[in-house]
Amino acid sequence: MNEKTTPAKASWYKINPPVFFTSAILALVFVALGAFVPEWSDAFFGDVQGWVVESAGWFYVLAVAGFLVFVVGLAFSNFGKLKLGPDHSTPDYSYLSWFAMLFSAGMGIGLMFFGVAEPIMHYATPPVGDPETVAAARQAMRVTFFHWGVHAWAIYAVVALSLAYFAFRHGLPLTIRSSLYPLIGERIYGPIGHAVDVFAVLGTLFGVATSLGFGVIQVNAGLNYMFDVPVGVGTQMILIAVITGIATVSVGLGLDAGIRRISELNMILAVALLAFVLIAGPTVYLLQTLVQNTGMYVSNLFSMTFNLYAYEPTGWIGGWTLFYWGWWIAWSPFVGMFIARVSRGRTIREFVTGVLLVPLGFTFMWMTFFGNTALHMVMIDGAVGLMEAVAEDSSVALFQFFELLPLSSITSLVATVLVITFFVTSSDSGSLVVDMLTSGGEEEGPLWQRIFWALVEGAIAAVLLYAGGLDALQAATIASALPFTVVMLLMCWGMIRAMRLEVTKQLSMREARLAPLGATGPVDWKTRLRAMAHHPRRQEVLQFLQQEVRPALEDVAAELKKQGLEARVQDGEDGRVWIEVGHGEEMDFFYSVRPRPYDPPSFAMSDLRRKRTEEIRYFRAEVHLSEGGQDYDIMGWHKDELIHDVLDQYQRHMHFLHIVR
Numbered sequence: 001m002n003e004k005t006t007p008a009k010a011s012w013y014k015i016n017p018p019v020f021f022t023s024a025i026l027a028l029v030f031v032a033l034g035a036f037v038p039e040w041s042d043a044f045f046g047d048v049q050g051w052v053v054e055s056a057g058w059f060y061v062l063a064v065a066g067f068l069v070f071v072v073g074l075a076f077s078n079f080g081k082l083k084l085g086p087d088h089s090t091p092d093y094s095y096l097s098w099f100a101m102l103f104s105a106g107m108g109i110g111l112m113f114f115g116v117a118e119p120i121m122h123y124a125t126p127p128v129g130d131p132e133t134v135a136a137a138r139q140a141m142r143v144t145f146f147h148w149g150v151h152a153w154a155i156y157a158v159v160a161l162s163l164a165y166f167a168f169r170h171g172l173p174l175t176i177r178s179s180l181y182p183l184i185g186e187r188i189y190g191p192i193g194h195a196v197d198v199f200a201v202l203g204t205l206f207g208v209a210t211s212l213g214f215g216v217i218q219v220n221a222g223l224n225y226m227f228d229v230p231v232g233v234g235t236q237m238i239l240i241a242v243i244t245g246i247a248t249v250s251v252g253l254g255l256d257a258g259i260r261r262i263s264e265l266n267m268i269l270a271v272a273l274l275a276f277v278l279i280a281g282p283t284v285y286l287l288q289t290l291v292q293n294t295g296m297y298v299s300n301l302f303s304m305t306f307n308l309y310a311y312e313p314t315g316w317i318g319g320w321t322l323f324y325w326g327w328w329i330a331w332s333p334f335v336g337m338f339i340a341r342v343s344r345g346r347t348i349r350e351f352v353t354g355v356l357l358v359p360l361g362f363t364f365m366w367m368t369f370f371g372n373t374a375l376h377m378v379m380i381d382g383a384v385g386l387m388e389a390v391a392e393d394s395s396v397a398l399f400q401f402f403e404l405l406p407l408s409s410i411t412s413l414v415a416t417v418l419v420i421t422f423f424v425t426s427s428d429s430g431s432l433v434v435d436m437l438t439s440g441g442e443e444e445g446p447l448w449q450r451i452f453w454a455l456v457e458g459a460i461a462a463v464l465l466y467a468g469g470l471d472a473l474q475a476a477t478i479a480s481a482l483p484f485t486v487v488m489l490l491m492c493w494g495m496i497r498a499m500r501l502e503v504t505k506q507l508s509m510r511e512a513r514l515a516p517l518g519a520t521g522p523v524d525w526k527t528r529l530r531a532m533a534h535h536p537r538r539q540e541v542l543q544f545l546q547q548e549v550r551p552a553l554e555d556v557a558a559e560l561k562k563q564g565l566e567a568r569v570q571d572g573e574d575g576r577v578w579i580e581v582g583h584g585e586e587m588d589f590f591y592s593v594r595p596r597p598y599d600p601p602s603f604a605m606s607d608l609r610r611k612r613t614e615e616i617r618y619f620r621a622e623v624h625l626s627e628g629g630q631d632y633d634i635m636g637w638h639k640d641e642l643i644h645d646v647l648d649q650y651q652r653h654m655h656f657l658h659i660v661r
Helices: 017-036 038-076 095-114 117-124 134-147 150-169 176-189 191-227 233-280 283-299 301-305 321-341 348-379 384-392 394-403 408-438 447-467 470-511 525-533 538-562 639-660
Strands: 566-571 577-582 589-598 618-625 628-633
Touching: 017 038, 017 191, 017 408, 017 447, 038 150, 038 301, 038 321, 038 348, 038 470, 095 117, 095 191, 095 233, 095 348, 095 394, 095 408, 117 134, 117 348, 117 384, 117 394, 134 283, 134 301, 134 321, 134 348, 150 176, 150 321, 150 348, 150 470, 176 191, 176 470, 191 233, 191 321, 191 394, 191 408, 191 447, 191 470, 233 283, 233 348, 233 408, 233 447, 283 301, 283 348, 321 408, 321 470, 348 384, 348 394, 384 394, 394 408, 408 447, 538 566, 538 577, 538 589, 538 618, 538 639, 589 639, 618 639
Parallel strands: none
Antiparallel strands: 566 577, 577 589, 589 618, 618 628
8 A cells, every 4th residue: 555645735724624624513513512402412312322232242342352452463463573663663662651541542531530439330230149248249350350350452453553553554544544545445535534533533532521520529528628629610610621621721832741751640640549458458358359350350251251140130331341341342442542542552461461461450450449449448348438439429429438448638648649640641642642633744843833722621511511412422422432443353354364464475475586697697687577577378388397397307307316316207197297206104295386376566557457267368387396385487588507407405394304303
């Protein structure tokens, strides 16, 4: 595939009009529905989400399992050696910065919101079994690990890998449409490509806005706990304005100066908070449960992956597992685009290993240290109030949790700052991604465009909170994941086709056998070029086999007979010629040259379209050994060159016999 050349744009104007304006208009329509008719939009999107959960749950489960198998298979296959960029490229960021940006963009606010709440909620209302038991606690952590485990990162990896591969290695725009190039070719630059990118923009805008809504609610809860700041929509509007302003400054500074620095601050604060919980909580118990939780997760991975609770129907799976799968898929254009942007220069194997395992380790520690400490408080210390608080308002779970530990005021303040910084990095990342999508793949759009999308995300979150339409648009985001799942399956197909072609090319370039020109002295380059461009017919190849190949094989056979070996040369009905050298009880040596037909290349077809296939086929004189064809052509070689090739293959055969004796 070739790089698409697009007209140069002025530095202040780098947009793809069909995507930019269509996305802006549709975003306003959705916001208007949420603001002015929240009841209708809530009912409509809720019904759509309900249909997806009831009728397409099996499809989600199969697709997500397939994504995990796909990315792991790529890492362990020959494709794993391919780089996300030219072969000479090196990573843009260090491992620490790369990991920090992966983690902050992927799940930051979610871990803060659900780290305490989800295990407690599963403990109180488990999918199966009795609530508030040891078995329920064990199941709660197993399910939490499952929801936040490798499946989520596999979903992100599919989109990120496809985008990075086609953009950085094949020169296509860094947009969702590029992943479909192997399937629809240049049509990615037309209406189909525009539609795919618009869909990705909307998913990113509303996915980020919904997440920011969760974040600002939690920030409000933290400020209320520490400073008695009132909880309400008015306060949340002010918080959105302030935090969006910070995000706007950060996104204006760019990826390196802004997002990377805040992402690294995120990691410092998160590690500090994690270490505090480990030390202040039941340390030995937490280390024990971390090992056991991880073991339970690994041992139950396959059974949980395909568990739809078909034999014990429950609405739990729709509210949790399928919700998470749809949520990760809806977020995948945003997170995948950002991960791709920061992963240039890494190999596919390195990419998959990093994306699947590195953030996963931190996530498992976070869920164990926070979740199991909370369960310990409820089960052992009798802190029933924590469970009641979670049931009443999950946004205050984290602060109620810290109240039961030392230094609660300080840790709550750090947690609030961490939520804000996660809020900022999510907004930053979303703005950067939307800017790239709406500008046709420009990695560094004008400042006003990045600021515009940062403000739009904050405005959407504010309008949704004000109108009470957050749940409706969250449901719309989940429902929109279904068609994008189909797009992701096409991405996998396109990647396989492109990578197979590339690996085949690499192997053919590395293993191609050229005529040993040194055997006959230098060859005129024009003669060599004419031979390369010539496409011989069958009769020409048959004549070559009899006049050049057979005499060469007979000379080799005669010399082998002088050495006391049994050697004979024979002809086949299709014109093939071969030599066979006997080695008694050991494996015999076999070297054959056969005329093999091929259809002419496309550039030679223009004046031959009306001719029959048999008439326009060309032939190659291909070498075959006992194990099969070797995929190289010796047509036009001289006698001495042919003899040296036979001897090369025979020497390899003798080495093989030596090894196995």
